[in-house]
Amino acid sequence: MQVASFLTEQLTKWGVKRIYGVTGDALFAWMEALGKQESIQYVACKHEAAAAMMASAEAKLTGRPAVCTATMGPGTVNLLNGLADAWADQVPVVAITGQVESHKLGGGYKQYIPQEDVMRPICKYTTTVTHPDAIGMVLHKAFTIAAQQKGVAHISICKDVFNQVTTAQIVPELPRVSTAVRPDRIEMEHAAERLLQARKPLVLLGVGARQDAEGCRRLAEQLGAGVLLTLGAKGVMEESHPLVLGGLGEGGSESGLHALAETDLLVILGASWFPRSYMPKQLPIIQVDSHAESIHAHPQLSSVTANLDDVLPLWSRRLETRQLDYAWEEQVERWHAKFWEETQRLTDQSPDEPIKPETLIHALGNFVKEDAIIALDTGEHTLWFNRAFRVSAQLPLFSGKWRTMGFGLPAAIAAKLTCPDRQVVCITGDGGLQMHLAELMTAVEQNVSILLVVVNNATLGLEEIKMKHAGYTPFGVKMRNPDFVLWAKACGVDGRSVQTVEDLQRALNEVRDVKQLTLLDVASTPPTLSERKKQIPFQAQA
Incomplete structure (x- = not known):
C-alpha cells in the first residue's frame, strides 16, 4: 500500500x-x-x-x-x-x-x-x-x-514518499513498555531509618505521587507529617485533610513556610522540581523518584531511585512501631486551620466590589465538579489557583516546566475530546487567550462543552508583578483587549460579561449544568499577588 x-x-x-x-x-x-x-x-x-x-x-x-x-x-x-x-x-x-x-x-x-x-x-x-x-x-x-x-x-x-508504495507490514501491537526500576534495598532501609528518627517531618508531593496516592496519604498519616502539594499534585490528597498545608513557592501558603522553618526532615515524593530559595540550606531531604535524572543536586539530600509502589509499602511496615510526636501533629493541624482560613481572609469581598483574581479562583473551587479537569493557562491566575483553589479530587492540567502562555484553551479542547464525560473548565488570562484566540473556532468545530473563564485585567499580570518586585517600572505589559463576549458570539459561542462579585455568583449558578461551550469574561482587578519571599521566617539565615 x-x-x-x-x-x-x-x-x-x-x-x-x-x-x-x-x-x-x-x-x-x-x-x-x-x-x-x-x-x-x-x-x-x-x-x-x-x-x-x-x-x-x-x-x-x-x-x-x-x-x-x-x-x-x-x-x-x-x-x-x-x-x-x-x-x-x-x-x-x-x-x-x-x-x-x-x-x-x-x-x-x-x-x-x-x-x-x-x-x-x-x-x-x-x-x-x-x-x-x-x-x-x-x-x-x-x-x-x-x-x-x-x-x-x-x-x-x-512529500514524494507519501505517494510511494511500501513493502512495510502492519505490526499488530507495540512492545509492552516497562516502567519497572530495580530498587536498592539498602537505600530504602537507610531512608526508613531517617524517617524513624525524624520528629518533625514534612512531605512534599509532586505529580508523580498520583501513581500511588493512597500510599502517600498513608505515609503522611503514619508520620503525622505536614503535607505540601506542588501544583501538579493538587488532588492527590484533598486539601481539607488536616495534614495538608497548601503549596510551596510563590503559589504556596504561609502555613507551609512556617512548617518549613521548623521541620527536621523533608520527604519529596514524585516531585522533579522544588523552589530552593524557600528552604533552609541545612534542611535534610529524602527524595524518591523513578528517574535518576529527576533527583536534585542538593548537599543535604539522600536519594532513593525507585517507584513509589516499591518504597512506600516497605516504609509503611517499618513505621508501624514508630511513636507519633503528637505535639508536632497538633501543630501541623493548627497550621492547616490557618491555611484554610487564609483563603477566606483573602477572598472576603462585598457583592458590589470588582472581582479580585483570588476571589474568582476560590469561587470556581466551590463550583466545579469533584472529578473536573481544570486546564490552566500560565499567568498570575496560575499562582492564585495554587493558593486559593481548594481541591478535593479535581485534576489540574497545565504547562509545568515550560510554562508557556497560550496553553489553556488548546489543553481544554484536548481534555474534553480525551475525557468527554468529565467536566472541563479552562482558566486563562486575557494575554494567554489572545495568543490562541482563533482556537475558539476549533472548539466550536469539535463541539466540545467547555467552560472558558477569562481573567480580564488588561495586563500581563505576572510580568507586571515580577517587574515591580524586581524594582522596575512595568512597561510593555498593558493590553488592549477585544470584547471577548462579542468575539465569542461571533464564533457561535455563548458569552457572558461578569463585572462584580455578585455577578460572578449569579453567572456560575447559571452555567452550572450548561452542556455547551460557554465563555465568561470576568473583569478582574489589577494584579494582587504578594511576594512570598518577604514572609519567609528563616530568610535572614538562609
Whole structure:
C-alpha cells in the first residue's frame, strides 16, 4: 500500500484516536487517506503550536503517545512551542511532519529547513524518511521511544514518499513498555531509618505521587507529617485533610513556610522540581523518584531511585512501631486551620466590589465538579489557583516546566475530546487567550462543552508583578483587549460579561449544568499577588 495509507492503518492498529494538526501541501496525500477513514479523528487546528499543545495535554492525561502533525518549513517550526511543553514535562508525543521532496533535501528550496537539526534539542528521537520501505521501522521506533522514554519523537516524511508504495507490514501491537526500576534495598532501609528518627517531618508531593496516592496519604498519616502539594499534585490528597498545608513557592501558603522553618526532615515524593530559595540550606531531604535524572543536586539530600509502589509499602511496615510526636501533629493541624482560613481572609469581598483574581479562583473551587479537569493557562491566575483553589479530587492540567502562555484553551479542547464525560473548565488570562484566540473556532468545530473563564485585567499580570518586585517600572505589559463576549458570539459561542462579585455568583449558578461551550469574561482587578519571599521566617539565615 502507499505510505500515506500505511501510516493511517498502522496508527489505527496502535490505538491512536486523534491527530491534531494544520495541513499543508507536504501532507496532502496523507490528508486524503485520513479523510477516507473514521477510526482516527483529525482535529484541524488554527495554529501548529496549539496542535502540539493539544497532543501534549492528551499525553499528560493518558500517559500514552499522542500525535500531532504539520507541513514543512513554517508549519514544522510552529510546532516547537507545544512540543517543548511535552519535552519539559516528560510526556510521550509523536510529531509527524511533511518535508520537501527527497531530491530537494539540502537545497535552497522554498520552505526547506533541516528539520532534524531544529527538533533535536527537544526530541528523544528524530529522523527523516526518504524511502517508502523505511516507514514501518521508523514509526515503530518513534512510538516505542516516546512511550518508553517519556518524551517527544519526530518523524519527517518527504512529500514524494507519501505517494510511494511500501513493502512495510502492519505490526499488530507495540512492545509492552516497562516502567519497572530495580530498587536498592539498602537505600530504602537507610531512608526508613531517617524517617524513624525524624520528629518533625514534612512531605512534599509532586505529580508523580498520583501513581500511588493512597500510599502517600498513608505515609503522611503514619508520620503525622505536614503535607505540601506542588501544583501538579493538587488532588492527590484533598486539601481539607488536616495534614495538608497548601503549596510551596510563590503559589504556596504561609502555613507551609512556617512548617518549613521548623521541620527536621523533608520527604519529596514524585516531585522533579522544588523552589530552593524557600528552604533552609541545612534542611535534610529524602527524595524518591523513578528517574535518576529527576533527583536534585542538593548537599543535604539522600536519594532513593525507585517507584513509589516499591518504597512506600516497605516504609509503611517499618513505621508501624514508630511513636507519633503528637505535639508536632497538633501543630501541623493548627497550621492547616490557618491555611484554610487564609483563603477566606483573602477572598472576603462585598457583592458590589470588582472581582479580585483570588476571589474568582476560590469561587470556581466551590463550583466545579469533584472529578473536573481544570486546564490552566500560565499567568498570575496560575499562582492564585495554587493558593486559593481548594481541591478535593479535581485534576489540574497545565504547562509545568515550560510554562508557556497560550496553553489553556488548546489543553481544554484536548481534555474534553480525551475525557468527554468529565467536566472541563479552562482558566486563562486575557494575554494567554489572545495568543490562541482563533482556537475558539476549533472548539466550536469539535463541539466540545467547555467552560472558558477569562481573567480580564488588561495586563500581563505576572510580568507586571515580577517587574515591580524586581524594582522596575512595568512597561510593555498593558493590553488592549477585544470584547471577548462579542468575539465569542461571533464564533457561535455563548458569552457572558461578569463585572462584580455578585455577578460572578449569579453567572456560575447559571452555567452550572450548561452542556455547551460557554465563555465568561470576568473583569478582574489589577494584579494582587504578594511576594512570598518577604514572609519567609528563616530568610535572614538562609
